[in-house]
């Protein structure tokens with residue numbers, strides 16, 4: 001029997017194992033999963049709704065060109081076709097910014113469909129098998145776990161990243177010990193820690209905003225990145241999709257400029273690439289001032305903000321801004337000093353990972369070892385929030401599974 005062994009039962013691991021079986025049903029395909037159950041990040045994704053892919057333009061970091069090549073080899077259509085074969089209905093319409101969800105709106109449906117499909121195809125799933133090393137044995141690869149040893153002709157490493165605290169594991173050493181270069185993982189899509197002195201009342205507030213990350217340079221402060229979307233205030237700073245997208249770039253000493261114009265329906269939605277680097281903090285102040293002045297003509301005191309702003313925000317703006325003009329400035333340019341970002345435990349993905357230069361995007365095979373593949377977040381690619389990370393995991397998994405199966409089939413036919 002010819003064996004394909006997949007390390008990691010997450011998104012990439014499921015796609016790789018099912019993809020391998022689809023292309024070579026005669027192969028024995030086994031998934032070794034460290035935890036007591038598979039697909040835990042799938043279940044946690046998209047706040048339990050699983051934002052499983054994105055229909056918009058690619059937005060990747062790390063080796064973005066590698067991600068582009070991957071998604072040319074395995075397109076969004078190919079990923080949709082895979083889910084179709086697995087029996088998962090995807091919602092007909094994508095949501096804001098191209099986000100795609102299962103029709104049920106439940107992450108559990110995605111994992112269930114994958115579990116049943118893998119089972120139907122005859123994939124062996126072995127949980128509580130934490131792989132400790134991958135190397136060469138007498139015949140092919142030798143894979144050691146904490147309790148057992150396995151042999152395989154082809155190995156697909158899909159062990160993800162340590163992002164997400166208990167949901168992730170740091171298993172980069174499996175590739176590092178095979179001579180692969182690893183870029184140290186750092187948190188991406190993570191909350192930003194800010195000086196929140198005197199702003200405790202904002203804790204729990206959610207609002208649509210435009211967010212500018214600014215940094216002091218030679219010629220003064222400059223916007224280095226901006227996003228739009230929902231922000232969530234906490235005791236320690238800000239999170240929510242909009243803020244977390246800046247978590248990759250934010251560092252101590254930066255300032256966050258929050259523009260509440262989207263909450264006031266005062267600005268048209270613009271995308272990051274349309275704004276940077278021309279955007280200026282406070283550019284909507286005059287519009288906000290005009291709105292406040294118009295309301296102040298017939299609404300006095302607390303009534304000015306009632307019905308316009310969430311109550312706590314109205315209170316904070318009134319406390320901090322003495323005049324209408326100052327309040328308009330605060331609503332269009334509320335400044336928070338950045339003191340850092342939250343670590344990998346709270347991040348959704350890790351920036352960094354295995355050097356993609358050492359893998360072929362058309363097969364995901366290692367350029368250092370024939371028969372060894374890598375897929376998913378273990379690689380040095382991380383995507384924007386909105387389904388890009390899972391899309392990369394499915395696509396790389398499908399490519400690796402197909403390539404491993406075809407290579408194995410060719411080996412069998414040679415004999």
Ligand SMILES: Cc1cc2nc3c(=O)[nH]c(=O)nc-3n(C[C@H](O)[C@H](O)[C@H](O)COP(=O)(O)OP(=O)(O)OC[C@H]3O[C@@H](n4cnc5c(N)ncnc54)[C@H](O)[C@@H]3O)c2cc1C
Pocket residue numbers: 007008009010011012013032033034035038039040041042044045046047050051052053129130131132158159160161163164167168169170171347348349375376377378386387388389390391393
């Ligand atoms: C809270 C949260 C929400 C998210 N929401 C979204 C979202 O909505 N959309 C999106 O696109 N992305 C989202 N992401 C990111 C996305 O979940 C990951 O990028 C994706 O799951 C990566 O897939 P993967 O298969 O590479 O890794 P994982 O899903 O992490 O799977 C790796 C598997 O390998 C196992 N493993 C690790 N080491 C070993 C070992 N030594 N031996 C055996 N098994 C091992 C792990 O236990 C794990 O099951 C979210 C992440 C988090 C944490």
